[in-house]
Amino acid sequence: MNWKTCLCASIAVLFALQGIVLAQSEGRSYQLVNRLRLEFDDNIREEIKGEEDESVKVIEEIEFIGNMSLEQTFISLRYKPGFVYWFDRDEDNEDIHHDLDFILNHEFTPRLSLGVKESLRIAELPELIERDTTIRQENDYTYNTVNGTLSVTLRPETRLDIAGRHILLRYDEDEIADVQDYDILVGGLTLRNQFVPETAVLAELRAESIEYENTDVVDRGSDTVQVGLGLEQMFSPALLGSARAGYMNKDMETESGSESSPYGEASLTFLPSPATRISLGASFALMETDIYPYSNQERTRFFASIAHDVTARISAYVSTAFTSSDYDADDIASGAEEDMLLLATSGSEDIVQVSARLTYQVTKSNWLETGWQYSDVDSELRGDYERNRIHVGWKVQL
Amino acid sequence: MKKTIAMIVLLCVAFTVPGVWAAPAKEQVTQGELAAILVNVLGLARFLPAAPTPYECAEVLALNGIQPKDGWNVDKVVTKADLARVIVLAMKRGDEVKNPDSDKSWVDFLASLGVNIDSIGQAADSLRPLAEPVVANVFKGGSQTDPLKDSQEFGEPDSPEFGTDANVALTYVALQQILQEVEFPPVVVRPMTPN
Numbered sequence: 353m354n355w356k357t358c359l360c361a362s363i364a365v366l367f368a369l370q371g372i373v374l375a376q377s378e379g380r381s382y383q384l385v386n387r388l389r390l391e392f393d394d395n396i397r398e399e400i401k402g403e404e405d406e407s408v409k410v411i412e413e414i415e416f417i418g419n420m421s422l423e424q425t426f427i428s429l430r431y432k433p434g435f436v437y438w439f440d441r442d443e444d445n446e447d448i449h450h451d452l453d454f455i456l457n458h459e460f461t462p463r464l465s466l467g468v469k470e471s472l473r474i475a476e477l478p479e480l481i482e483r484d485t486t487i488r489q490e491n492d493y494t495y496n497t498v499n500g501t502l503s504v505t506l507r508p509e510t511r512l513d514i515a516g517r518h519i520l521l522r523y524d525e526d527e528i529a530d531v532q533d534y535d536i537l538v539g540g541l542t543l544r545n546q547f548v549p550e551t552a553v554l555a556e557l558r559a560e561s562i563e564y565e566n567t568d569v570v571d572r573g574s575d576t577v578q579v580g581l582g583l584e585q586m587f588s589p590a591l592l593g594s595a596r597a598g599y600m601n602k603d604m605e606t607e608s609g610s611e612s613s614p615y616g617e618a619s620l621t622f623l624p625s626p627a628t629r630i631s632l633g634a635s636f637a638l639m640e641t642d643i644y645p646y647s648n649q650e651r652t653r654f655f656a657s658i659a660h661d662v663t664a665r666i667s668a669y670v671s672t673a674f675t676s677s678d679y680d681a682d683d684i685a686s687g688a689e690e691d692m693l694l695l696a697t698s699g700s701e702d703i704v705q706v707s708a709r710l711t712y713q714v715t716k717s718n719w720l721e722t723g724w725q726y727s728d729v730d731s732e733l734r735g736d737y738e739r740n741r742i743h744v745g746w747k748v749q750l
Numbered sequence: 751m752k753k754t755i756a757m758i759v760l761l762c763v764a765f766t767v768p769g770v771w772a773a774p775a776k777e778q779v780t781q782g783e784l785a786a787i788l789v790n791v792l793g794l795a796r797f798l799p800a801a802p803t804p805y806e807c808a809e810v811l812a813l814n815g816i817q818p819k820d821g822w823n824v825d826k827v828v829t830k831a832d833l834a835r836v837i838v839l840a841m842k843r844g845d846e847v848k849n850p851d852s853d854k855s856w857v858d859f860l861a862s863l864g865v866n867i868d869s870i871g872q873a874a875d876s877l878r879p880l881a882e883p884v885v886a887n888v889f890k891g892g893s894q895t896d897p898l899k900d901s902q903e904f905g906e907p908d909s910p911e912f913g914t915d916a917n918v919a920l921t922y923v924a925l926q927q928i929l930q931e932v933e934f935p936p937v938v939v940r941p942m943t944p945n
Contacts, residue, residue, distance in 0.1 A: 381791060383879045417793050417879045421871070426790045453796045467801035471900070499898065501801035513801055515898050538897045544803060549825040552805060560897045576897070584805035589821020592809050596896065617895045621809055626844075629813045629884065637895035653893045659813065659884045664845040669884070673893070711882065719882065749881040 381419040388412050389721075389745035396441060398727075400735040407440035411743075428455040450474040463505040470498045492524040513542040522565075531644045533565035534573075542582075554582030556596065562640055571605040572647045572685045574640070578615060592621040602638050604647040608682040611648060613638050627661040643679065643701075643733055645688030650678040665713040675703040679733060699732030717749040779870055780804075781832065782824030785811055787870060792816075792840055793879030799899050814884045816840050819853070830867060834860050837873050842880075 389411040395404040415432040432451040438444075454470040473495040501515040519536040523529040543555045558578040564571065580598015587593060597616035604610065619633030634654045641649040657671040681698045709723035725741045782804030789795050789807045794814065798806050808822035816839040818832040831853035838844055838856055849855040860867055867873040894900065 381875075381878055383793070383881070385881050419791055419793070419879065421791070421874070428790065428793070428795065430793070430796060455790070455795050455800075457790065457795075457801075465801065467799075469796070469800040471796070497900070499800040501799065501898075503801045511803075515800065517898050536897070540896075540898045546804075546825065549823050552803065554803075556896075558897055578895075578897070584803060586805070586808070586822065586824075589817065592805070592812065594805065594809075615895050617893060619893070621813060623812055623817075626815060629815065631813065633893055635893040635895050639895075655893050661815070667882070717881070747881070 381421075383415075383417045384750040385415045385417075385747065386413070386750065387415070387745060387747045389743045391741055391743035393739070393741045395737060395739040396438070398729075398737050398739055400737055404737075405441070407438050409439065410437045411435075411745075412437075424459045426455070426457040429453070447476040449476060465503045467501045467503065468498070469500075470496075472496045491528045494520070494522045496520045509546040511544045513540070513544070515540045515542070530566045531564075531570075531572075532642060534640075535563050535565070536640075537561045537563075544582075550586045552584040554584070554596070556580050556582055556598065570645050570685045570688045572640075572645060574602050574604045574647055576600060576602045576638070580615065590623045594619055600638060602648060604683065605686050606647050606683050607686065608680070611638060611683070613650070629659045630657070632656040639677075641677070641679070645685045646679050646683050647685045648680070648683040650680075652676045667711050667713075669707070669709045669711075671705075671707045673703075673705045675705075677701045677703075697733075701729070701731040701733060703730075704728040711747075719747040721745045721747060778827045780824060781818060781822055781826050781828055782807070784828050784833070784836070784870060785822060785824070787874055788816065788836065788840060788877075791874050791877045791879070792883075794883060797883070811836075814880065815844070828870065830857060833867050833870065833873055837865065837867060837876065840877050840880075 391409050391411060392406070393409060394406045396407045397405060399405065411434065413432055413434040415430065417428065417430045420427045430451075430453040434447075434449040434451065436447040436449070438446070450472070452470075452472040454468075456468040457465065459465045474492070475495075476492045497517065497519045499515065499517040501513050504512045504514070506512055515538075517536075517538040517540075519538075520534075522533050538558065538560045540556065540558045542557075544552055545554075546552045556578065558576075560576040560578075561573075562576075563573045567573065578598055578600040580596055580600075582594070582596035584594045585592070595616070595618040597614065599612065600615050601612045602610060615637035617633065617635035617637070619631060622630040622632075624630065632655065634652070636650075636652045639649050639651045640647075643649070653673060653675045655671070655673040657669070659667065659669045661667050678700045679698060704727070706726040707723070708725075709721060711719050711721045713719050722744045723742070725739075727737075727739045729735075729737050785804060785807035786802070788811055789798060789802065792811075792814075794810050795802070797810055804822075804824035808817070808824060811817060812822065816836055818835055834853070834856040838847060838859055843859075844850070847855050847859045857867070863876075865873065865876045
């Protein structure tokens, strides 16, 4: 099913369900938000130092959210097309993106419920031309993920989640599609027990299968199993925390064959005052990677965010993340060295990301905003780059 | 692997579903159930997994400044005062309540707006999706280790030109540079980039 069919089908479903809702006189809610930004980007193609191109661009996004509540069912559809006009990009001045989310929650009985979540992303990306050679043609892509979870309340304090997920990534450009297109299938069981109102413990089992579309020469696919425990703790009204940890085994078509490792993540949410929210955390796991021809990375990530309402109308947000990934030569997919004439090398990559944003609510439904985003990639396996983006914008809730 | 995953899911469904169809209905609503309703109507569900836990719902609401007077207690039965407070906060009108320490002020404020909170359904009908969901979840998404959950590096409202592009571009630039530096034997296996 292509994206146009998906989109039309989703909209048709929404309108059909709208009729049911109206007939039953139940609650319904719509929202339309328009966001217009003027942004300066100092490295539009994320090139290495000295080869950056900068541009100003206009980003126009209109977001539609429709919610429908029936007695046992909740349905939500969100569609956000985005139009980007670049003032200084020679090869192509316009990009159009599509962003679609569909959510369905249905309660069969008070003890049995189903949750379905679908996200579709369609993006246009610019081609890249260097020294009259096209390095990367237009690599538009389609990304789709659908997640379904059946929740069974076994006892008032105990819940079993049976979940499945499918993720699809498809690039339009054949050269890129050959090495990056994949399908991921995930199955999972979670047993959650609320021991006391403040504390819940989870036992988790996950199985993940990654299959790349083109495996003629190099197969970066893998099968992963995770077994572990989780904890959700409300320490106080102002401090919440969660963690998950366990052991994972990843089977790959590589020299090493398989790799086992502990995994874990933890996060804290701190609310020192009604106007201030802080969250921070860290994670470690074996992950898939888009660096060809590796089948695996060991990724460690730290993050911190703060949101603060300076006044009732002015809000400030600052977020930062540091990601460190280690790549082992043994995790290069079999056949890649012969195919690419490359020596097997190990290496690492560090990425720093910062985002800051300030909003001013002019009226009940109008906001002015300004923001800055920064990325710094320091890699032993591919080109380093820095990128700054600064924007001013206007958002209106219709 | 695919078949194994599908079989496990199907078997679990088959064994668990029959035992719960006849379960008795609950008569009272807990704060955890209220939080689940609110994340849906406020448009926050897209930041969470398909079936979020009560904790996850409470956390994303708290990050958006929406919680009862004493914080979220997922097992506690919802009172009218709790409901009034979270509805007003979800409407982003908490600053208009004259005496925030008084439960009655929150109830009276809603009454002055003509909002009926005799039932949670009626109260939720007065809400619209948040126009400005807090960005604090953005980086947490990128730190997920659970393959069942979304793991985009940046989310709204600061999404760049959609997350997966940067690394792909870099890979191909780097490969091009490597290939330019290597002295190829007469037979090159295949070009990595189109000319």
